Amino acid sequence: MNVCPACGGALVAGLRPWHVCCTDCDYEGSTLTPHILEQADGGDLDEAAREQGLAHLRKINFERLFHWLSQHTSRLCGKPRLLDVGCAHGWFIERAASRFEVTGIEPDAAVAAATRARGLPVRGGFFPDVLTPAECFDVIVFNDVLEHIPDINATLAACWQHLAPGGCVIVNAPSSRGFLYRLSRQLARLGMDASFGRMWQLGFPSPHVHYFASDNLARLAGKAGFVLEAQTRLPSVAVRGLYARIRYSREVSAIKALTLTVAMTLLAPFLAVLPADIEVWILRRPQRD
Numbered sequence: 266m267n268v269c270p271a272c273g274g275a276l277v278a279g280l281r282p283w284h285v286c287c288t289d290c291d292y293e294g295s296t297l298t299p300h301i302l303e304q305a306d307g308g309d310l311d312e313a314a315r316e317q318g319l320a321h322l323r324k325i326n327f328e329r330l331f332h333w334l335s336q337h338t339s340r341l342c343g344k345p346r347l348l349d350v351g352c353a354h355g356w357f358i359e360r361a362a363s364r365f366e367v368t369g370i371e372p373d374a375a376v377a378a379a380t381r382a383r384g385l386p387v388r389g390g391f392f393p394d395v396l397t398p399a400e401c402f403d404v405i406v407f408n409d410v411l412e413h414i415p416d417i418n419a420t421l422a423a424c425w426q427h428l429a430p431g432g433c434v435i436v437n438a439p440s441s442r443g444f445l446y447r448l449s450r451q452l453a454r455l456g457m458d459a460s461f462g463r464m465w466q467l468g469f470p471s472p473h474v475h476y477f478a479s480d481n482l483a484r485l486a487g488k489a490g491f492v493l494e495a496q497t498r499l500p501s502v503a504v505r506g507l508y509a510r511i512r513y514s515r516e517v518s519a520i521k522a523l524t525l526t527v528a529m530t531l532l533a534p535f536l537a538v539l540p541a542d543i544e545v546w547i548l549r550r551p552q553r554d
């Protein structure tokens with residue numbers, strides 16, 4: 266990777282050998298490779314701790330996201346068709362089913378099967394491979410997913426193909442302008458790598474390969490024929506479930522996780538007013554191209 270996927274500028278070495286930065290826009294990327302299909306038996310992470318740690322925050326955020334999305338799709342009549350790419354346990358499609366006709370796609374076969382067993386319409390596999398060429402949606406959602414997909418331009422082009430005119434893509438992803446992310450970058454510059462590696466999910470089965478900000482996401486959207494219509498923020502930290510969330514990488518010791526939990530709990534009220542670490546963007550396919 267040596268050209269910025271957003272602006273075509275040169276990508277130069279970042280803070281670590283796997284980290285790259287664009288010289289012309291704020292895009293940041295990584296050369297980390299996913300190994301989601303090659304995990305050890307039982308997974309590389311503590312899945313029970315992961316689910317417990319994320320459940321509370323995800324449910325709060327999905328509730329907010331659902332209401333925000335409903336406002337931005339209020340002009341659509343009937344039950345608009347919604348595709349959730351990388352839907353995992355199906356929490357978002359479960360919430361959205363009252364307003365939308367929902368479909369999920371999940372690459373992890375075991376997670377997809379477990380979600381289907383709960384009665385949710387989930388296909389196992391990858392976007393857009395599991396869709397027929399003619400399948401069309403009004404909304405395509407990426408909840409913590411787009412930052413894991415290497416070929417972002419091909420993915421957005423596929424979204425355009427599978428969206429009805431006037432439809433939209435929802436990108437819910439970590440922001441390179443976020444306070445915690447920028448703090449982790451400063452710490453990495455001082456030789457303290459742990460939080461920076463964690464932000465990129467270094468060593469995880471599916472690490473982050475992009476960090477977006479509004480300007481480079483607007484450029485990416487424009488290349489695929491979309492317009493960046495609106496953005497909002499979501500909390501990145503909930504005190505409830507925080508210890509389990511920190512502990513779910515098995516490399517973090519109990520004492521370290523406890524120290525981090527206390528520090529983050531004290532920081533939590535300030536995070537609400539500092540630059541957001543999780544942002545949501547709406548990319549609209551114009552009614553007429």
Ligand SMILES: [Zn+2]
Pocket residue numbers: 269270271272273274287288289290291292481
């Ligand atoms: Zn760039």
